Amino acid sequence: MTRNKLRLAIIGAGPAGIYAADILLKSERHFDVSIDLFDHLPAPYGLVRYGVAPDHPRIKGIITALREVLDRGDIRIFGNVRFGEDLTLDDLKRHYNAVIFATGAVKDADLHLPGIDLAGSYGAADFVSWFDGHPDVPRTWPLDAKEVAVIGNGNVALDVSRILAKHAEDLMVTEVPPNVAEILAASPVTDVHVFGRRGPTSVKFTPLELRELGELRDVDMIVYDEDFDYDDAARAAVAGNKQVFVIDKVLQQWRQREVGQASRRLHLHFYAKPIELVDDGTGRVGAIRWERTEPDGEGGVRGTGEIREQSVQAVYRAVGYFGSPLPGIPFDKKFGVIPNHEGQVLTRDKQTGEARQMYGVYATGWIKRGPVGLIGHTKSDAMETIKHVINDLGNWWNPESPSEESIVELLESRGIRWTDLDGWHRLDQHEQALGAAEGRVRVKVVPRDDMVQISRGEV
Incomplete structure (x- = not known):
């Protein structure tokens, strides 16, 4: 089967998801790539923003590297979009060739x-x-x-x-x-x-x-x-x-x-x-x-x-x-991960009980391997998963509507108040301005509605 473009969805805009996108874009391949990054939060960076204590500026320096990846402009972000509620696995199959889950472990x-x-x-x-x-x-x-x-x-x-x-x-x-x-x-x-x-x-x-x-x-x-x-x-x-x-x-x-x-x-x-x-x-x-x-x-x-x-x-x-289950995706309740082989998600045959690959579905980061390891592990983890995404092109999904505009139309038709990269820049600048007034680097905006309104330029 000849492929000339991969439309890829990544669920989770923390380090695992961003590194996976970056590694794929820089990898040797024989097809074009278009990546959409989804997150249930209005702002990116996952546990780097919401899992690192505020008095750890050295660790938060990781955000600088992640920002450089996003600011290249070759990855789209859709924030404030909940997988399983606003967007389903069937939706992804209609609009993408594959999906990588990088949802981490937050409980x-x-x-x-x-x-x-x-x-x-x-x-x-x-x-x-x-x-x-x-x-x-x-x-x-x-x-x-x-x-x-x-x-x-x-x-x-x-x-x-x-x-x-x-x-x-x-x-x-x-x-x-x-x-x-x-x-x-x-x-x-x-x-x-x-x-x-x-x-x-x-x-x-x-x-x-x-x-x-x-x-x-x-x-x-x-x-x-x-x-x-x-x-x-x-x-x-x-x-x-x-x-x-x-x-x-x-x-x-x-x-x-x-x-x-x-x-x-x-x-x-x-x-x-x-x-x-x-x-x-x-x-x-x-x-x-x-x-x-x-x-x-x-x-x-x-x-x-x-x-x-x-x-x-x-x-x-x-x-x-501990990881959280995702609608329609296999989940190992004992270890809190998505069952996988080197990032290829595995499902079990209901009759034989044998594990087999769930084509088009991948995992990386903590939801793949469990909540262990530092940023270096996250990068190597993403490289392993991306290798299989590239090599599995014969088993990618065949989406009905793969255009980049179609997912925007879907979200708008459902009334989803999603945020994008420009929106994150607006929120980022707003938080820095709040901080500057107090002699601080930033002061976080906490209420979700406020984050969304600022990101969407509604205030």
Whole structure:
């Protein structure tokens, strides 16, 4: 079958989707390419905009690279378009040759503990979305606890801990939304306790994240000497891994610090496996109960049977993200991903149960491989998927109406208030102007309707 043009839809305008589009446009191929990028949010960049703490300007520098790709003008953006509601798989088949799903993973992974459903128990992803000004979460957040527990030893756990412990005025140089800053300023928090079941040499966060904790003004970093009685495996990790060496060095320095003068404290509890959230008698979190663990001699840990308890009035679980199912697309409920082979989406034959390729449908990013890996992994992930998109041209869809105008006509006929690249530029400039008035880089617009109206030039 001869093909001279690929009309490609990409669902998700975060790094995974943008990198996939960029890689395809730069790849060796024997056909032309036309790419439309769809996102349910009015603004692009996904978790880089809505999953990275506002006081992380270095990480947000990724947006500069993504902006350069979009600003070339060879990729169209349709924001504020929900797949499964505004646009279906059948619609895509009528207008495109193939689709790549790059929808990421934005929900909290489950943590099965007694008491996890008590009032005052929260998912870290929801909290991150709130302090990042995500338009689809409530504008308020119940910051009423003096003592807080954070479960997890990854970067998200440290982000959550840092935002909870940090004084709100120290965030005012960032793009933190006004409603978030106001609520953080009224927080009564004095102590944040971070719990990880493994030891200091097995953490999942990066040295940069850890160092930033130690730079917080008027916050004491509390570590416990009992957690640093390393076994041979831990000492080998420090000696043989540069990242572990740096993390250990930072923690050892904190052990020498004088504490007791700050108004807030951030405690790092290692070898601490949470086992239960304790009801305070009113249906709310009153404490967290955990089991002390110890090295098992094989790089893991085992329980010691020693149970401890810490009084807290709120708990945040930061144990990972989880993907969400998409209408008409296979979904692995256990791992939270779209079943695939190197990005080729797989479906199961209802009679035989055998996996077979779902032609024309691909995946990349976290919805493909799960919520692990950094930006470099996202690029290599996209390259793998794009290779198959190109090689599968004999199995592409044959759309009835592949013209670029047809999808615009469809969205308009349904009354979808979609936003485009020019609209993102308008919103971007508006947010920067709001920031300039306060001596900040930007102030995010939070309500979805306001984002759409500004993007569409209606205000």
